[in-house]
Amino acid sequence: MTPLTPNAPIPARLAVLALLLTATSGGCGDTPVNPADAATTDAGAAPDAGATPDAGAAPDAGAAPDAQPTPNGCPPITAAFDQGMTGSVGTPTWAPRLGGEAVGASVLAYWKYGKPSVLTVTFDDSTQGQARYALPALFARGLVGTFFVNPGAARFAAERSTWDAAFTAHGQEIANHTFQHEGGMTEAEADAAVTLASDYIKEHVYGMDPASHKILAFNRAGGSNWFLDPGSEAWNMFVRAHYLFERKYSSGIPAGATRDDMVDFVSTAFGPGGNFETTGGSIHFHGVCDEVAYPGCDNESVEFPTDNAAVQKGELERFFDWLVDPVGFPASNLWIAGYSEYRKYMVVRSGTTVSLEGLTGTGDAVVIRVRLAFSMPSPLDVEPVQYTSTYGQTWGDQNEMGDPALYCCDPLTVFTRVPDTWPAALVILETGEGHGYRVHQGEVRYEAFTDGVVEIRRAEEGEVDIPYVGLP
Numbered sequence: 001m002t003p004l005t006p007n008a009p010i011p012a013r014l015a016v017l018a019l020l021l022t023a024t025s026g027g028c029g030d031t032p033v034n035p036a037d038a039a040t041t042d043a044g045a046a047p048d049a050g051a052t053p054d055a056g057a058a059p060d061a062g063a064a065p066d067a068q069p070t071p072n073g074c075p076p077i078t079a080a081f082d083q084g085m086t087g088s089v090g091t092p093t094w095a096p097r098l099g100g101e102a103v104g105a106s107v108l109a110y111w112k113y114g115k116p117s118v119l120t121v122t123f124d125d126s127t128q129g130q131a132r133y134a135l136p137a138l139f140a141r142g143l144v145g146t147f148f149v150n151p152g153a154a155r156f157a158a159e160r161s162t163w164d165a166a167f168t169a170h171g172q173e174i175a176n177h178t179f180q181h182e183g184g185m186t187e188a189e190a191d192a193a194v195t196l197a198s199d200y201i202k203e204h205v206y207g208m209d210p211a212s213h214k215i216l217a218f219n220r221a222g223g224s225n226w227f228l229d230p231g232s233e234a235w236n237m238f239v240r241a242h243y244l245f246e247r248k249y250s251s252g253i254p255a256g257a258t259r260d261d262m263v264d265f266v267s268t269a270f271g272p273g274g275n276f277e278t279t280g281g282s283i284h285f286h287g288v289c290d291e292v293a294y295p296g297c298d299n300e301s302v303e304f305p306t307d308n309a310a311v312q313k314g315e316l317e318r319f320f321d322w323l324v325d326p327v328g329f330p331a332s333n334l335w336i337a338g339y340s341e342y343r344k345y346m347v348v349r350s351g352t353t354v355s356l357e358g359l360t361g362t363g364d365a366v367v368i369r370v371r372l373a374f375s376m377p378s379p380l381d382v383e384p385v386q387y388t389s390t391y392g393q394t395w396g397d398q399n400e401m402g403d404p405a406l407y408c409c410d411p412l413t414v415f416t417r418v419p420d421t422w423p424a425a426l427v428i429l430e431t432g433e434g435h436g437y438r439v440h441q442g443e444v445r446y447e448a449f450t451d452g453v454v455e456i457r458r459a460e461e462g463e464v465d466i467p468y469v470g471l472p
């Protein structure tokens with residue numbers, strides 16, 4: 001049975017924490033804090049590289065068990081981990097960002113792949129309709145959704161095998177919505193509500209020791225009451241002390257919303273001048289119902305009476321089809337990501353500087369070396385010690401959510417100016433992992449881990465193995 005004791009003994013956890021601190025003190029060059037994080041990037045089970053990016057593409061089975069470990073313990077960068085990078089090598093169409101700059105000038109992409117904004121598709125309450133209909137519909141299209149689940153709720157138990165396999169077999173992100181959709185009016189109650197959910201998710205979904213650390217997304221249960229004001233800084237510390245990114249920049253979709261309603265919302269909110277254009281954000285769902293097998297489902301799920309605020313399965317699937325349409329608005333404008341991936345990218349991007357380390361050789365034969373340097377950005381590393389969670393984390397000098405090892409398998413997208421004559425560039429990471437990328441108007445866009453030095457040389461078009469497709 002699982003260690004779901006509400007009052008897990010703190011001394012035992014502190015002992016584990018001490019071991020982890022010792023084991024991970026070397027940062028990204030060593031084994032990451034937890035193996036599950038290392039599997040996160042490529043386990044999205046996106047369609048095979050080279051497959052057409054339409055909805056019919058068959059996704060990889062499961063969590064890419066053949067992925068070779070890399071020297072930094074992170075999964076290799078692949079062309080298959082995002083819907084924006086699938087398909088045949090097309091003509092890149094992005095607007096030059098470094099025009100007029102000297103060779104070697106570099107800039108970080110604000111959002112991954114250089115897309116203008118980021119969308120997360122999120123779900124509350126681990127409803128049965130989500131497990132039956134939304135999860136497989138996302139997986140079939142190579143999309144990653146984020147499911148805020150209640151592992152102690154009956155509706156979760158009814159689909160337990162699906163939820164437990166949601167990451168390893170279906171590439172979805174599972175997040176914390178408290179154990180039983182509750183709050184906590186004392187520190188101990190609140191701690192149990194979030195800790196029991198996180199521990200379940202770590203152990204059963206991600207296959208980790210529940211006492212090890214993994215950043216999860218978090219959403220408070222609707223109507224729940226807490227011992228701290230959720231708008232206060234003390235609350236924020238409580239959340240971070242549990243390794244949680246709380247959901248924000250989000251808009252719920254009303255019951256009975258159609259595909260067109262969803263498309264209108266995303267096009268407006270994430271488009272030029274929209275509320276989520278620069279912040280990124282979520283489209284958020286509750287129930288999903290099968291309108292064919294259970295006629296009349298609209299708002300209420302006939303099949304699963306506890307599924308509230310339902311949308312019809314067919315409408316949701318047509319919305320997902322739009323998300324992966326290779327010529328649609330999302331393909332060019334949205335990085336579609338899991339919620340914790342999105343928030344981790346913000347942390348890594350905010351804490352990373354990029355600079356020219358040096359140039360060797362001249363002209364077409366120049367070798368460019370670019371340095372990415374990461375330090376945990378404020379406020380993640382400058383908080384007074386005020387709160388200690390079950391995980392033994394005090395928010396201050398030894399800020400575990402601020403441990404770079406929790407972020408170092410999340411690559412950044414970088415643009416670097418290269419000679420105009422190059423058709424392609426070979427980008428070799430400090431770990432030795434190398435990939436070919438297209439060059440467009442004297443710029444190469446590539447994926448790199450931080451910290452480290454990246455070496456960039458001329459390559460030929462035939463050497464490109466990471467295509468970016470359909471990006472502005």
Ligand SMILES: [Zn+2]
Nearest residue numbers: 124125221222
């Ligand atoms: Zn809820």
